[in-house]
Amino acid sequence: MKPSAAQIVAERIVERLREAAYEAYFAGGCVRDLLLGVVPKDFDVATSAHPDAVLAMFPKTFAVGAHFGVVLVCDKVDVREIVTEVATFRSDGVYLDGRHPAEVRFSASAREDVLRRDFTINGMMLDPILQRETCSLTSSLLDYVGGQNDLRDGIVRAIGEPHRRFEEDKLRMLRAVRFAARFDYVIDPATEQAIRELAPGIAQVSRERVRDELTRMLTEGHARRAFELLDRVGLLRQVLPEIDRLHGIEQPPEYHPEGDAWIHTLLLLEKLRAGAPATLAWGALLHDVGKPATFSHNPPDRIRFNGHVEVGVKIAHEILRRLRFSNEECTQILSLVENHMRFGDVEKMRESTLKRFFRLPRFDEHLELHRIDCLSSHGDLSLYEFAKRRREELPEEQVRPALLVTGRDLIEAGYMPGPQFKQMLAAAEDAQLEGRILTRKQGIELVRAMFPAG
Ligand code: ATP
Ligand code: MG
Secondary structure, X not given: OOOOHHHHHHXXXXXXXXXXXXXXXXXXXXHHHHHHOOOOOOOEEEEOOOHHHHHHHOOOEEEEEHHHOEEEEEEEEOOEEEEEEEEEOEEEOOEOOOOOEOOEEEOOOHHHHHHOOOEHHHOOEEOHHHHHHHOOOHHHEEOOOOHHHHHHHOEEOEOOOHHHHHHHOOHHHHHHHHHHHHHOOEEOHHHHHHHHHHHHHHHHOOHHHHHHHHHHHHHOOOHHHHHHHHHXXXXXXXXXXXXXXXXXXXXXXXXXXXXXXXHHHHHHHHOOOOOOOHHHHHHHHHOOOOHHHHEEOOOOOOOEEOOHHHHHHHHHHHHHHHOOOOHHXXXXXXXXXXXXXXXXXXXXXXXXHHHHHHOOOOHHHHHHHHHHHHHOOOOOOHHHHHHHHHHHHOOHHHHOOOOOOOHHHHHHOOOOOOOHHHHXXXXXXXXXXXXXXXXXXXXXXXXXXXOOOO
């Protein structure tokens, strides 16, 4: 595998530190990825050099986590600026708040630094200089925790005593699930047992961090497995009780041969591709969140979920607020939930309604949610195909034409601005979108016929 620009930069940093007689290695996720043959997203360097020494040694640096001994070193390859995290070997002191160590001690050894890391597969270091000389990854590895074996066997295992490690930092519980899902690994039984016992402690982690972990799980291409694991270890009930309630919510078999609302949601998650937009992924997760509260079954009538969309929007809104989503993301996710049943009417929609439907921001996400919703139930894509074809056929200037009749035109025509204006403009726009009027004059005539009071 040809080294990436980020790897070349990180190697240069290790070399400089070595020349100054410090120890320095690649550490953590990048070592894991190199062993897996995956190109690491970024490279982290661990060193015996004190942060002050690192700051002095490189021309462009930022002390981001001075307290934790983390210095960002910036370097350029061609025109690309590459930022490498250089962290001083450390051991963490006691954890008081279930998330952060109260103090860190810079320590002399790589071994100590590894022991404070989360999982064995994330706890290896690599000597890139030795690797270059020997052309061997494994012989240049520092593996104090059996990371290589667990990587080979596909196991996410806490370093040290799992209970203690999760008590220190509760976020690690979500990280365990995320890595197990991403690599399709199992969680080691003792590690899993500790998570089960400590799951309620996830409440100590900030909601933004929980949100970010969940978003990563949803958008890395293994969302179904991630949510199955969250459920299995008891974290789902803690972080998203509203989704946990989808379990056992029966659905009408003629529309949903796949099973209950939980299975249906998992099937959607399975269809989210790696790199899917976060809003689409959350829309998929939440689209049927209103079903448990609206379930009704009065035989011989079929099972119904009357009003599940409106109730779902309300519940989804509470979840998104709780997880501190931005207004922009919240609006889009709620729009996905709110509009997901409208595809049922798409063939019968008036032309003006259809065009307005297509104007929803990022309509492609609505379309994709509908596609995976169908594929996760009855499998009939005819309405999806219809909507997609109509959307592609219609040029933008027909979906969003310049308005023939504006407020100013109405005033010129003798109408007084007032509450009826909105209706008048909407009527004229509908007629325009349906091709019933072609000019401003026709538009004014139409308004006069409909609103004779003017
Ligand atoms: P990714 O590919 O998702 O970035 P990563 O392993 O690089 O995975 P990071 O969050 O970038 O994960 O962290 C880098 C390294 O820092 C980890 O590999 C691990 O050794 C250590 N680490 C990160 N977060 C924690 C934590 N909460 N507790 C202990 N060690 C951690
Ligand atoms: Mg990383």
